[in-house]
Amino acid sequence: MNYYLSEELNDIKEICAGIAEKHIIPVRALLDEENRFSREIVNAMSDAGLHGIYISEEYGGSSEMFGGGSMALCIATEELSKACGGIALSFAANALGAMPIMIFGSEEQKKKYLPDLVSGAKLAAFALTEPDAGSDAGGVRTKAIKDGDYYILNGTKQWITNGGEAQIYTVIALTDPSRGARGLSAFIVEDGTPGFSYGKKEDKMGIRASATRELIFEDCRIPAENLIAKEGYGFIVAMKTLNRSRPGVAAQAIGIAQGALDEAARYASERKQFGKRIDSFQGIQFMLADMDTQIEAARALTYSVARMIDAGEKKYDKESAMAKVFASDVAMKVTTDAVQILGGYGYMKEYPVEKMMRDAKITQIYEGTNQIQRSVIASALIKETAARRK
Amino acid sequence: MRIVVAVKQVPDTAEVRIDEERGTLIREGIPSILNPFDSYALEEALKWRDELGGTVIVVSMGPPQAEAVLREAVSMGADEAVLLSDRAFAGADTWATSHTLATAVEKMGNIDIVLTGKQAIDGDTAQTGPSIAASLDWPQITFVGNVRELSEKHIIAERYVEDGSEVIKSSLPVVVTILKDANIPRLPSLKGKMRARKIEIPVWGKDDLELPEGEVGLDGSPTRVVNIATPEIFTDGQIHHGEPEELAKLMADSLLGTEDS
Ligand SMILES: Cc1cc2nc3c(=O)[nH]c(=O)nc-3n(C[C@H](O)[C@H](O)[C@H](O)COP(=O)(O)OP(=O)(O)OC[C@H]3O[C@@H](n4cnc5c(N)ncnc54)[C@H](O)[C@@H]3O)c2cc1C
Ligand SMILES: Cc1cc2nc3c(=O)[nH]c(=O)nc-3n(C[C@H](O)[C@H](O)[C@H](O)COP(=O)(O)OP(=O)(O)OC[C@H]3O[C@@H](n4cnc5c(N)ncnc54)[C@H](O)[C@@H]3O)c2cc1C
Numbered sequence: 001m002n003y004y005l006s007e008e009l010n011d012i013k014e015i016c017a018g019i020a021e022k023h024i025i026p027v028r029a030l031l032d033e034e035n036r037f038s039r040e041i042v043n044a045m046s047d048a049g050l051h052g053i054y055i056s057e058e059y060g061g062s063s064e065m066f067g068g069g070s071m072a073l074c075i076a077t078e079e080l081s082k083a084c085g086g087i088a089l090s091f092a093a094n095a096l097g098a099m100p101i102m103i104f105g106s107e108e109q110k111k112k113y114l115p116d117l118v119s120g121a122k123l124a125a126f127a128l129t130e131p132d133a134g135s136d137a138g139g140v141r142t143k144a145i146k147d148g149d150y151y152i153l154n155g156t157k158q159w160i161t162n163g164g165e166a167q168i169y170t171v172i173a174l175t176d177p178s179r180g181a182r183g184l185s186a187f188i189v190e191d192g193t194p195g196f197s198y199g200k201k202e203d204k205m206g207i208r209a210s211a212t213r214e215l216i217f218e219d220c221r222i223p224a225e226n227l228i229a230k231e232g233y234g235f236i237v238a239m240k241t242l243n244r245s246r247p248g249v250a251a252q253a254i255g256i257a258q259g260a261l262d263e264a265a266r267y268a269s270e271r272k273q274f275g276k277r278i279d280s281f282q283g284i285q286f287m288l289a290d291m292d293t294q295i296e297a298a299r300a301l302t303y304s305v306a307r308m309i310d311a312g313e314k315k316y317d318k319e320s321a322m323a324k325v326f327a328s329d330v331a332m333k334v335t336t337d338a339v340q341i342l343g344g345y346g347y348m349k350e351y352p353v354e355k356m357m358r359d360a361k362i363t364q365i366y367e368g369t370n371q372i373q374r375s376v377i378a379s380a381l382i383k384e385t386a387a388r389r390k
Numbered sequence: 391m392r393i394v395v396a397v398k399q400v401p402d403t404a405e406v407r408i409d410e411e412r413g414t415l416i417r418e419g420i421p422s423i424l425n426p427f428d429s430y431a432l433e434e435a436l437k438w439r440d441e442l443g444g445t446v447i448v449v450s451m452g453p454p455q456a457e458a459v460l461r462e463a464v465s466m467g468a469d470e471a472v473l474l475s476d477r478a479f480a481g482a483d484t485w486a487t488s489h490t491l492a493t494a495v496e497k498m499g500n501i502d503i504v505l506t507g508k509q510a511i512d513g514d515t516a517q518t519g520p521s522i523a524a525s526l527d528w529p530q531i532t533f534v535g536n537v538r539e540l541s542e543k544h545i546i547a548e549r550y551v552e553d554g555s556e557v558i559k560s561s562l563p564v565v566v567t568i569l570k571d572a573n574i575p576r577l578p579s580l581k582g583k584m585r586a587r588k589i590e591i592p593v594w595g596k597d598d599l600e601l602p603e604g605e606v607g608l609d610g611s612p613t614r615v616v617n618i619a620t621p622e623i624f625t626d627g628q629i630h631h632g633e634p635e636e637l638a639k640l641m642a643d644s645l646l647g648t649e650d651s
Contacts, residue, residue, distance in 0.1 A: 011583040018577045049580035062580065 001296050003303055008065050009075050015048045016079035028084040031209035032355050035201075037165050038209060041087055042094075046120020050076055054095050055102065059114035068310025070244070074251035074302060081255025082262070085359035086209030088255060090123075092248045093161035093210070096367075097124025099241045100170040100186050104229040109188065113168055125162035127171045127215055128238050130155065135372050137172070137238055138181035142217060144173035149224045151175075151187065153217035156199065161366075163213030164198040167191040170241075171215070172234045184234030188226040195220030206358030239317075242367055244309065246320040250302040250327035253363040254295060257331040260338035260356040261291045267342050267351075284341060291334045298327040318380035321373040328363035328370060335360040391444030391542070393435040394504045396491055396522070397428040397463055399456040400512045408618045424459040427507025429466075431568040433575040435505050436467045438540050445469045447498060451479060451490055457591055465578035465586035472498070476595035481608030483615075484513070488521030490606055493599045495526060503545065504565045508533060516567070523565035531558045535571035 005013070023044045031038055045051060053076060054069030055061025063069035073095055080088035098117050101109055101124075116122040133139035142155025153173055160169075169189045176183030189196055199214030228237055265288055268279035278284050302323040308316055335357040339346035346353045364370045401420035409416050435446045448463040450456045451474040460471035474494055482490065495501050504526075509516035516532075523530035535550035538557070545564055549556045550571060578586075596606050604610055630637055642648075 007587065008584070011580055015578060015580060015583070022577060044577070047579060048577060053580070065584070 001300070003299075005071075005075070006067065009071060012050070012053060012066070012072055012075050013079050015050065016076050019044050019048060019050075020080060020083035024080070024083040024087055028087070028209065029349070029352070029355070031084070032086065033208075033349075035203060035208045037090060037211040038087065039165065042090055042123065043120060045091055050091065051094060051120050052118035055098065055114050055118050059110055060118040061114070066310075068306075070247060070306040070309040071303065073248050074306045077248050078251040078255040078258070078299075081252045082259040084209055085252055085256040085356070085362075086207035088252055089161060089207050089210040090165070092245070092252060093126065094124050094166070095248060096126040096241065096245045097162065097166060097168060097170055099244055100126070100228050100237050101188065103240060103244065104186065104233065104237050105188075108225070109228065113188065117168065122167040123162055123165055124168045124170070125160050125166040126241065127157040127160045127163075127169050129157060129159050131158050135369055137184075137235065140172055140174055140184055140234075142171070142173040143177070144175050144185060144187060146175070146224065147221070150221045151224060151227065153187070153189070153195070153220040153222060155217050157215040157217075159202060159212050159366075160215050161210055161212055163211055163215055164201065165211045169215065170228065170237075171217075172238050173217075175231045175234075179232065181235040182232055184238070185231045186228035186234045186237040187222060188228060189217075189220065189222055193220055193222060205361060206355070207362050243317045243320045246324040246367055246373075247302050247306045247309070249363055249367045250298065250305075250323040253324075253327040253331035253360065254299050254302060256356050256360050256363070257291070257295050257298070257327075257334040260335040260353050260360075261288070261295060263351070263353050263356075264288065264291070264338040264341040267345075271343075278341075287337050287341060291337055294330040294334060298323075298330045302327055318377050321368070321376040324363075324367065325370045325373040325377070328360075331360040331363050332357075391439060391442045391503070391540075392498075392501050393439060393444065393446050394495055394498065394501050395428065395432050395435045395446060395448050395463070395468070396504065396506045396518065397432065397448050397450045397459050398425040398507070398510045398513075398518075399423070399450060399452050399459040400425045400510055408620065410619060414615070414618075422455065422458065424462050425507055425510045425512075427509060427511070427568070427570065428459075429507075429575040430570055430572050431505040431507045432463055432466060432468065433573045434537060434566075434568050435503075436576065437573060438537070439469075442540065444502075447472065447501075449474065449491065449494055451475070451482070451487055451494075454593075460591055461586040461589070462578070464589050465582040466576055467579070467582055471589065471591045473591050473593045474595075474599070475593050476606070478596045478603065478607045478609075481611065482606065483611035483613045484515050484517040484521055485612055486606055486608075486610040488518050489525050489610065490599065490601065491518070492522045492525035493601055494594060495522070497594070497599060502542070502562045502564075503540070504528075504563070506565070506567045508567050508569050519565055519567035526563075526565070528563050528565055529560045530565040530567075531560055532567045533569055534566050535569040537566070537572065 023041050052061035053072040054063050057064050066072035077088050077092045101113050117124055144151040144153050171187045171189050172184055174183050175185040195218050197216045199216045202212040268284050271278045305319045305323045338353045339357050342353055345351050399422045402423040407416045439446050446468045447470040448460050448468045449472045450460055454475055457473050506519035520530050531547045533549045534547045536548040539546040544561055546559045
């Protein structure tokens with residue numbers, strides 16, 4: 001389908017396709033097997049200028065050129081995800097880590113941190129989740145206690161993408177335990193700060209080329225100027241950040257699904273059984289047709305939401321949740337069907353679709369599970385309905 | 391350092407079809423790409439420019455569409471581009487092509503080094519580089535797989551030849567033809583692509599180069615392709631069945647030409 005992308009957005013697509021072909025496809029199976037993050041590939045993205053596409057020209061980026069940055073981020077994430085959802089996540093999680101600074105950071109914070117993210121000299125990560133705070137972000141227990149010009153952090157963050165690889169962490173911590181979610185605040189913590197260390201490296205089902213790690217804070221003193229926005233704004237920072245980044249997860253899901261469909265369609269055109277190409281069987285044809293249609297619908301929804309954000313719309317939590325839910329469910333279905341079309345070969349590691357199926361699963365879980373997203377959509381709908389009744 | 395890279399637009403296929411009657415390549419309907427070898431020449435130029443400073447100028451002789459490969463080269467990092475295009479250039483053989491390219495290099499002025507690919511995947515002669523050197527009366531180093539040193543004064547380069555390599559030192563200016571072994575070409579960057587879209591590419595014709603009619607195109611070409619044909623492949627194999635001794639004798643006789651003895 002023709003989305004009438006600008007020439008600049010097409011440039012992003014071409015560049016990502018080039019990186020995928022040259023740097024990702026040859027090593028994706030190995031990185032998956034070895035559960036290994038590749039800084040070299042992230043560097044290739046920096047060399048191409050990809051880390052600046054969602055950051056303003058004021059800080060060295062180029063988001064204005066793409067009419068915002070949401071579409072740019074989606075196009076890049078989708079194209080990279082076609083080749084490897086894990087490597088694409090390292091890219092997208094960098095944006096997730098940068099967003100609190102981009103959206104809520106002070107001028108000084110933006111000037112200090114964003115240029116290094118654009119150049120790729122530094123990577124970012126976003127740290128909200130804890131062992132007892134998953135869907136319920138209000139359950140965060142990591143404390144940040146003010147001490148003169150410093151905050152002292154204590155606690156553990158879990159399953160942090162780019163953990164151990166990033167240099168800049170945006171961390172949600174409790175500054176006022178008596179106020180629950182309203183007692184949360186957002187901070188910037190730099191790698192190497194005394195009292196900040198890395199814990200367990202996760203051994204995951206999929207997206208294994210992305211690093212997922214524990215962050216441990218033990219009397220970690222950070223300058224008070226590293227507070228993002230104000231004390232008590234942590235929950236809002238986290239929610240707005242996730243609303244903004246969810247179309248990126250949708251794009252990741254679409255990319256993974258498209259990659260799987262491409263493999264399945266090609267395989268079906270080559271594989272012969274009963275003396276015929278298997279894509280001559282209607283049973284296979286209908287599966288392929290549904291996969292293609294679902295992907296296109298997910299893409300159309302996701303691009304619409306991204307364009308809405310780029311156009312300056314302020315409220316898009318429902319739409320962003322819809323894109324994420326729909327695209328991730330499509331990705332799970334399409335990758336499962338792709339394995340089916342490849343039959344036993346699809347189940348083997350020699351073919352990339354089993355990895356795509358494993359990679360797809362996470363998109364239904366992180367950045368708010370699909371159950372939570374459906375709650376967001378439903379509560380928005382209920383509010384809209386109530387407003388109409390008045 | 392001012393480096394020129396000569397780049398050629400070629401059809402995107404290893405199997406170029408031939409118009410047997412006209413003795414030319416059939417280019418219609420085949421997408422065009424930057425000659426793959428030229429991307430190594432370009433990377434070598436960019437690498438040394440990044441290290442030593444200076445300017446990389448890409449030049450191509452061809453029809454107006456050849457501008458596309460120049461823009462691609464700019465997207466990878468070339469600083470300037472020049473297209474040599476003129477109806478009068480049509481039908482040039484390797485001599486006329488190189489002479490035209492060499493004249494453009496002279497017009498650019500103060501060039502330290504001209505890089506070309508090893509060969510073009512369509513024409514395949516590998517003559518253009520050496521012939522540019524001849525036309526400019528500069529030294530040349532061909533089939534270079536490794537440029538060891540480059541400075542304002544000299545170059546030290548390793549030629550990969552059939553049974554080893556030769557290390558050659560030459561003064562500048564010099565013409566060097568580059569092999570795939572030399573480097574891994576970089577990918578275009580976003581900035582490069584933006585610049586490539588906007589950059590003005592001057593088009594130089596016969597008059598800009600002050601070349602007389604008889605030195606360009608078909609008229610300036612001392613050679614003519616008289617005939618191009620795909621060699622016939624003989625696959626007249628024979629299959630014999632029998633005992634090993636019998637078959638061995640048959641084969642020996644056939645090899646020794648003693649069948650009838
Ligand atoms: C690979 C990976 C990378 C991650 N990267 C990051 C990161 O970079 N930064 C970060 O902060 N976090 C990250 N996370 C954490 C991720 O966002 C959480 O896993 C996610 O929010 C869900 O939390 P949970 O796993 O604790 O599930 P739980 O909240 O325990 O949910 C368990 C189940 O209960 C359901 N459920 C929970 N509450 C409700 C409800 N109210 N109604 C209906 N159903 C409900 C859920 O949908 C789910 O099915 C990552 C996770 C993984 C696996
Ligand atoms: C209509 C027509 C008629 C022709 N008639 C003849 C003929 O009669 N006799 C004959 O010998 N040849 C003829 N040619 C072929 C033409 O001369 C060659 O294609 C050309 O000289 C380049 O040689 P090559 O392709 O072998 O490149 P090579 O010499 O193999 O290329 C080596 C390197 O030189 C550079 N280079 C080559 N061509 C160009 C270019 N155009 N612009 C910039 N850099 C370049 C590149 O860096 C390339 O990697 C004809 C071509 C056409 C289109």
